[in-house]
Amino acid sequence: MRVKDLAADRSAAGLPELSLIVLAEGPEAIAADTQLNRVVARQYLVRALRAVQxxxxxxxxDPALTAVREMLDxxxxxxxxxxxxxxEVTGWIWRSEVGAADPARLLRLLADCLAYEPAAAPASVRLGGAGPVGTSAPVVTGDGLAQGSLLLGWASEGDEEAVRLDPARARSFASRLQAAADILEQVWPEGLAVVATDIRAFGALGGHRGLKPLNFSVHGLRGLVLTSERPAYMLAQSLVHExxxxxxxGVLDCVSLVRNPKATHYSPFVDAERPLGHILHGILSxxxxxYAAGRYQPTESDPVELDRLERYRLQKAGQLRTAEKNLLEAAELTAAGEQLMAGCREAISRLSRG
Incomplete structure (x- = not known):
């Protein structure tokens, strides 16, 4: 790839209509997500090229720099x-942009990133979807650099530590996620299409919360999702959530949504005061x-699970109405923020009607 080839590529020229990325319904929404993904990817590629420069x-x-140049060429x-x-690339980019970053350490980390090979994973999850983004996501086991030990180490720097998996355990974990993806393919194929665009790899978390959700993403590790194991329909909800x-x-990497990002308000999702960006994250997810719970509900025959799904949908609809109200009380929305909230308001209204 030559830099002038990237400059000439106009396919990532601008963000889509942000109201369309709220909820995947129909080809227009899938196309909007694909376009957003390409815009974000272009930004990260430029940042990577600048870091290498x-x-x-x-x-x-340095051998790592030589390898990156040759690979991109x-x-x-x-x-x-x-x-x-x-x-692992976005993780390295974020670390390269820290003002006091040690060049020698960055070069070692770059070499470790290049050693990661998704194809070496003993298991992966077929996600489907069209376009240039791959159709499967590997399970990162952390069994050495080739299988993502650096990546899981970065992901474990917060409150939850990723679980290192042996091959048999990785295959079992992948089968649980595959059952969830298969449910989405059946009840909400557009939901699976955006999952295929936005998720690139999975890591495992311990299941110590039982049926309670335990899953998260890290802003600087784009595409990596960590989750515990739960029943398949709950994992299907986790897939679209993450x-x-x-x-x-990706939106936050590209454009400001509020003019007062340091403002806070009560978030019903965590029962605590949170910055506006966190509340928006909760609203969208x-x-x-x-919505995934609602799409699955007509296919469930177990009355216990049906009751659980109905109570969950009603609870989340109420929380979403509260979060929308609180956000609009505090947020000074930009034009892009208005676009996004228009899509959120429509979706919340529909969910509230059942």
Whole structure:
């Protein structure tokens, strides 16, 4: 890939209508998510190229830099954009942009990133979907650099530690996620299409919360989703929930949604005061989560599970109305924020009507 090839590529020229990325219904929404993904990928590719250029000034002969240059030289624009949104690449980019980052450490981390090979994973999850984004996501086991030990180490820097898996355990974990993806394919194929665009890899978390959700994404590790194991329909909700977090993180990388980002208000999702960006994350992700529950509900025959689904949908609809009200009380929305909230208001209204 030559830089002038990237400059000439106009397919990532601008963000889509943001109201369309709230909830995947129909080809227009899927196309909007694909366009957003490409815009975000272009931004990360440019950031990666700039990071390499900064290191080149004094370390041009470093083997990791040589390997990156040679790899990108052999790629077309589509392949380079796909590479730039791999979670280990975005993780390295964020670390390269820290003002006091040590060049020697960055070069070691870059070499470790290049050692990660998704194809070496003992298990993966077929997600389907069309376009340049791959149709399966590997399970990151953390069994050495080739299987993502650096990536899981970064993901474990917060409150929850990712579980390292042996091959048999990775295959079992992948089968649980596959059952969830298969449910989405049956009840909400557009939901699976955006999952395929927005999720690139999975990591495992311990199941110590039982049926309570335990899943998260990390803004700087784009496309990586960590989750515990739960019944398949609950994991289907988690897939669209986390894909939405990934999608919204991309929006936040590109455009400001509020003019007062430091403002806070009460979030009913966590029963605590949170910054407006966190509340927006919750609104978008629980819109998709509750919608997935509603799409699955007519296929369930167990009265216990039907009751659980109905109570969950009603609870989330109420929380979404409260979160919308609180956000609009505090937020000074930009034009882009108005677009996004128009889609959120419509979705919340529909969910509230059942």
């Amino acid at each position: 900064r290191l080149d000034a004094e370390h041009r002969s 052999g790629m077309d624009v589509d392949a380079a954009l796909h590479w730039a949104l791999r979670p 894909a939405t977090h990934q999608r919204f993180s 629980f819109i998709n989560d509750a």
